Amino acid sequence: MSDILRRDPRKEWVARNRLHPQHLSVMAELGGGAKATEWMGPNGVMRRDPRAVGFLGPSGIRRIDRSGVQQAAQAPAHSAATKDTRQNVTIDAPAFIVAVVPDMSGGRLSAHDRDLLGLARQLADADPASPGAVLAVVFGEHKESAFGEAGIDRLLHLEDERLAGYTPERRVAVLQSVERELDPRFWLLPDSVIGGGELGRRLAARLGERPATQVWQVEADAQSATGWRATARAGAGRQDVQRALPRVVLALAECADPVSETRHAAEAITLAQPSLDVLGRIEDLGEVAVDPAGVSLAEAEFILSAGNGVKDWDGYHHAAEVLGATKGASRVAVDDGFMPRDRQVGATGTWVCAKVYVAVGISGAIQHLQGIQSCEKVVAINLDPGCDMAKRADLTVIGDASAVLAALVARVEQYRLEQQENRDAA
Amino acid sequence: MPHDANARANAGLNVAVLVSVGRHPLTAGTRRADQDARAVEMALTLENAAISLLHAGPADPERQQALRGYLGMGLDTLDLLEQSADADVISVLEEEVRHRAPQLILTGSRAEAGEASGALPFLLAEALGWPIVTSLAAVEKVENGTAVMLQALPRGKRRRLRVRLPALATVDASAPPARQSAFGPARRGKFEHQTRPSEVDEPLSGWQFQEARKRPKRLKIVKASSARDRFKAAAAKAEGGGGQTLADVTPEQGAEAIFKLLKEEGVLR
Numbered sequence: 001m002s003d004i005l006r007r008d009p010r011k012e013w014v015a016r017n018r019l020h021p022q023h024l025s026v027m028a029e030l031g032g033g034a035k036a037t038e039w040m041g042p043n044g045v046m047r048r049d050p051r052a053v054g055f056l057g058p059s060g061i062r063r064i065d066r067s068g069v070q071q072a073a074q075a076p077a078h079s080a081a082t083k084d085t086r087q088n089v090t091i092d093a094p095a096f097i098v099a100v101v102p103d104m105s106g107g108r109l110s111a112h113d114r115d116l117l118g119l120a121r122q123l124a125d126a127d128p129a130s131p132g133a134v135l136a137v138v139f140g141e142h143k144e145s146a147f148g149e150a151g152i153d154r155l156l157h158l159e160d161e162r163l164a165g166y167t168p169e170r171r172v173a174v175l176q177s178v179e180r181e182l183d184p185r186f187w188l189l190p191d192s193v194i195g196g197g198e199l200g201r202r203l204a205a206r207l208g209e210r211p212a213t214q215v216w217q218v219e220a221d222a223q224s225a226t227g228w229r230a231t232a233r234a235g236a237g238r239q240d241v242q243r244a245l246p247r248v249v250l251a252l253a254e255c256a257d258p259v260s261e262t263r264h265a266a267e268a269i270t271l272a273q274p275s276l277d278v279l280g281r282i283e284d285l286g287e288v289a290v291d292p293a294g295v296s297l298a299e300a301e302f303i304l305s306a307g308n309g310v311k312d313w314d315g316y317h318h319a320a321e322v323l324g325a326t327k328g329a330s331r332v333a334v335d336d337g338f339m340p341r342d343r344q345v346g347a348t349g350t351w352v353c354a355k356v357y358v359a360v361g362i363s364g365a366i367q368h369l370q371g372i373q374s375c376e377k378v379v380a381i382n383l384d385p386g387c388d389m390a391k392r393a394d395l396t397v398i399g400d401a402s403a404v405l406a407a408l409v410a411r412v413e414q415y416r417l418e419q420q421e422n423r424d425a426a
Numbered sequence: 427m428p429h430d431a432n433a434r435a436n437a438g439l440n441v442a443v444l445v446s447v448g449r450h451p452l453t454a455g456t457r458r459a460d461q462d463a464r465a466v467e468m469a470l471t472l473e474n475a476a477i478s479l480l481h482a483g484p485a486d487p488e489r490q491q492a493l494r495g496y497l498g499m500g501l502d503t504l505d506l507l508e509q510s511a512d513a514d515v516i517s518v519l520e521e522e523v524r525h526r527a528p529q530l531i532l533t534g535s536r537a538e539a540g541e542a543s544g545a546l547p548f549l550l551a552e553a554l555g556w557p558i559v560t561s562l563a564a565v566e567k568v569e570n571g572t573a574v575m576l577q578a579l580p581r582g583k584r585r586r587l588r589v590r591l592p593a594l595a596t597v598d599a600s601a602p603p604a605r606q607s608a609f610g611p612a613r614r615g616k617f618e619h620q621t622r623p624s625e626v627d628e629p630l631s632g633w634q635f636q637e638a639r640k641r642p643k644r645l646k647i648v649k650a651s652s653a654r655d656r657f658k659a660a661a662a663k664a665e666g667g668g669g670q671t672l673a674d675v676t677p678e679q680g681a682e683a684i685f686k687l688l689k690e691e692g693v694l695r
Contacts, residue, residue: 058654085651166577166585169557193598194579198560201545205552210629213543216641233638236449236538242634254644281557281593285586288576289695295582299600302693323688324695326582355581356693358684377691378669379684385673395687397680398673407681412694415685 086263091153094133098124099184101175102136103195107143112190112253114150119218119256120188121151126220132185137178139163139171147266151259155266162276166284172202173278177271179207191250204248211248216255218245292326297343297350300326305345308332309361309382312402316360319405322412328352330362346371361401364389439475439568442528444519446481447492448538456488458495461534463604465597466499469532472565480522482507482515490617497615498607506617512631513624516546520553528592530573535560535596541630551594559587562595
């Protein structure tokens, strides 16, 4: 069927004229094979079907237009929005290579990685006559399925048990063999605390290149040696430095826009001789379980925070221990002397960035809500469904704090018991 | 407790701490650098260690005053390798470290002034051929030429590493905070001056330094094919109220819902 909508002016005219002898049949036809709305019954009474009147509007609501100006759209089979209009791009013979080493935190490309790939695309596609290819080097297993959509032309996936865990020395050796075999024009890494920031500096030291760190803007510049100029943060964030873009670049998040209009091949490649047998002088002995009570509030992952609504403080402390959560408090709880001052969350206390923040009996003063801005999931337990915390929260349970906490403790203890039994059975 | 020469002679571990001149984030005055002070604190908490402080850079009175902040933490002397302001200090530091042969070098992860790329520890480790550990949180024990260290990860997690000595380790804001600097010991501490020939850092002269500009905020890009979609995106209210509210439930049902969320997020251990 053609995409072009054909109109029949005569039928539209008949549809507008309710006294026209063909009106009912035309309306039925335009309504997508709908039934006639009026007919003469067997006893000479006019019968109507009110459900057949009108047509379905764009948002699925039935509209009745007595003026007859509007007609039902002829059942749109597809809309342009759902259709993927991204253009497929394949670069068979790249003029050069831009290598990217994404962090892949959690096994997926992070937003930071995507921004970096956008920057890599910008560098690779600058000259349409001789386009470069973006190579991504991914270590270990991953869950990402959309490498091509992120702008990757070549994918080097290295999965080896010798690269598992914290093995920066081996990873640098692998990147060195990438350098030897493929000779990328640029190396881009995310300047993140753990991962790219460290690996990039190691790589730069190994290659003998002076890296540009904390880069947040890259512009074309004919005067510079590499054709690009980088703006980077320096001096503890108080200064900017402008310099020619070097070969090794460690960029901050939002350094460029992520790729959205093209889809690339993400063709898998392998190294001829990856150098994996490097003497590792750093041995990873695994992660250490930490006492949640000792973790500073600003970097805690899971916070159980108490406010004015908590009456049973022993129950609250017990719940925090059972859940393995770091304790936090609102200002009221601190002022009343139930919690120490260093546990206060909010504008005057600590700004937290927990993954899960459980607010028990906290109504949500604006200063407190500021302090939890960067938390991912907020759970509120409160008696008042209209409080500001309930508006911010992803899950609100209306009820008495101590009863809900006690039930939660019981549920978690039951879960732990089940886990224990499963382990014993296995 | 001052570490005297006697303790240095029969100590188990020889530790060098590389310190720099910091810059106060608000007043921009010189001070002891926060991360370097944490590195000194880490060295002071090591058992039976001989600590030497090392600074390479210009030695004008204002910077000396800032460096006295480290001496005020309870150390007697600081070795000052005098260099010009535009010098690249890596070769001088390498030479000095080779001469002293410490088993462990501690330093902050990045400087508070200048380029502050945080690359110096890596370049020094590469030049010396030593392993380097970042985000050091604690040194647990030193035995048989290896050190067991804890590395700080985001979210307060720790990773245990065994590192062959001699090694270099950097300390960042997740390490324990530094003790106060006392005025008297800071005054009494001595500098051991040595003037070394400076190697001028050529590329630095071609760079432009300026006050940090505010980074542009990324705009919300709406990619819609029809006017109706664009209008909907523009007129949409800020998200919020997307949360689920459980009213009139028993505590057990509420607890079950919270438990499910905690398990999905993977915070229950």
